[in-house]
Amino acid sequence: MSLSYSERLHRVIPGGAHTYSRGDDQYPANAPEILVSGKGATVTAADGLTLLDYGMGLRAVTLGYADERINRAAIRGMELGVNLTRASVLELEAAEKLVSLIAGADMVKFAKNGSNVTTAAAKVARAYTGRRYICVPRQHPFFSFDDWFIGATAIKRGIPDVHHATTLVFDYGDVASLQKLFDEHPGQIAGVMLEPATTVGPCDGAPGYDRLRVPTPAIAQWPGNFLKQVQALCRREGALFILDEMITGFRWDLHGAQHLFDVQPDLSTFGKGMANGFAVAALVGRREVMEVGAINKPGQERTFLVSTTHGGEMASLAAFLETVAVYEEKDVVKHLWDYGAKLSLGLExxxxxxxxxxxxxxxxxxxxxxxxxxxxAGQPSLPLRTLFSQEMIRNGVLMPWIAQSFAHGEAQLQQTLEAARKALAVYAQALESGVERFLQGPAIKPVFRQFN
Structure with missing residues (x-):
């Protein structure tokens, strides 16, 4: 008997995929086990099924799958040699472009995944300040696969306590909880790392704030702006203010969510969305801070910052440069905001x-x-979330979460709302008579849980 794709995947890949967010336990039973290709906003499964997609490569694809312009740029990068013995002109141009986009960023180190650059940010903060602790919000689910962070989650197996003992946790939106950590560890906190915003933003309580519209300068100046509060606290306490813009960068604003909310971190990390799915991540920051990793400062104690064979890989950096060009020419960010507003209002x-x-x-x-x-009873329900996702797939839409792209247009919006109309009709029945009657398989599970 032949094995299913899922069985074959689990035989050769621990977890069945190379990111836990792609695992079987994150999708309803009727989700395609494996995908063959993507084009625009659509993915195709091995059995030929096509689905409108809102996963978009775990939020990394912001223009659309297989964008011809980005692919051509990547090919040009390949034709230049892909990966040279010393730094390349393309690598320099990419670094200069990224630094020009992010206010306050003077230097950049490229890598291939976000975990490498967030871990590097933690190392830089410790090297620069001579302190040991890094603070992160408990509400932000993921900063790195490295021990310093994962050891602070529910998944501690294989990680000695000493490796995460210097990671402290506070509450996003509650500056007093962060101040408490500074009070408990005086002169010992090297940096505070957080996402600018998730589904909860730093200005949610501001008068006149409209979550479906781009925040205005007046909102950014609101005294309750949490990012400004954290920035001020870090400056006062001598710790580095670090923004992880892996998701918000190149989605909220071409210059980062930090631009929208009018803050200037000491260090920032970027990744998803930089190159329309090509593998690029970056650590950027102030020159004084980033130069802890310099080699042209005679007598300076060395810090082994980020050293990656593939950090300067030219196909992805060429894709990054072309992605930025498309953003600038077509106002991609405005489209993402506008489409999201229409979708939210339609679903509501x-x-x-x-x-x-x-x-x-x-x-x-x-x-x-x-x-x-x-x-x-008003309690969050993963079975009901699974059911909605299941019914959306049944009606042609893969929506594990919502990450719209430039390829999502009016036709895709109408297709989504029609699918949601049918899915919510089943949802209403399940709410009335029990969700178990309607689920085809098990409910999805949290990634960060101690046991399978």
């Missing part, structure tokens, strides 16, 4: 129409939407 209207508005809700800003499901 459908939920009201079928009477499940209290159970199916949209959270987050227009570029960072999430649908949240609640049972009849």
């Amino acid at each position: 209207a459908l939920a009201r129409e079928v009477g499940v508005a209290a159970s199916f809700q949209m959270q987050g800003s227009a570029v960072s939407l999430n649908y949240v499901t609640f049972d009849r």
Whole structure:
């Protein structure tokens, strides 16, 4: 008997994929086990099934799959040699371009995944300050696969306590909880690392704030702006202010969410969305801070910052440069905000129409939407989330989360809302008579759990 794709994957890849977010336990039973290709906003499974996609390469594809312009640029990078013995002209141009985009960033180190550059940011902060602790918000799910962070989650197996003992946790939006850590560890905190925003933003309580519209300068100057509070606290305490823009960068704003919220971190990390799915990540920061990794400062103690064979790989850096050019020419970010606003309002209207508005809700800003499901007691429900995802797939839409791209247009919006209309009708029945009757398989599970 032949094995299924899922069985074959698990035989040769621990977890069945190279990112836990792609694992079987993150999708309903009717999701395709394996995909063959993507084009625009559509993916094709091995059995020929095509689906409108909102996963978009784990949020890394912001223009659309197999964009011809980006692919041609990558090919040009390949034809230059892909990876040379010394730094390349293309590598220099990419570094200069990224530094020009991010205010306050003077230097950059490229890598291939986000974990490498967030870990590098933690190392730089410790080297620069001579301190040991890094603070992160408990509400932000992932900063690195390295021990310093993963050891602070529920998945501690294989990680000695000493490797994560210097990671401290506070609450996003609660500056007092961060101040408490500084008070408990005086002169010992090297840096504070956080995402600028997730589905919860730094200015959510500001008067006149509209989560479906780009924040205005007036919102950014609101005294309750949490990012500004963290920046001020870090400056006062001598710690580095570090923004992880892996998701927000090249989605919220071409110059980073830090530009929207008017803050200037000491270090920032970027990745998803930089090159329309090609493998590029970056650590950027102030010259004084980044130069802890310099080799042209005679007598300076060395810091082994990031050293990656493939950090200067030219196909991906060429794709990055072309992606930025498309962003600048076509105002991609505006499209992402506008599409997200239409989608959010449409889904909310459908939920009201079928009477499940209290159970199916949209959270987050227009570029960072999430649908949240609640049972009849008002408690978050993964089985109901699984059911909605299952029914969307049944109606031609793969929506594990919402990460729209430039390839999502009016036709895709209407297709999504029509699928949601049918999915929410089933959802309403499940809410009334029990979700188990409608689920084809097990409910999805949190990635960060101690046991399978």
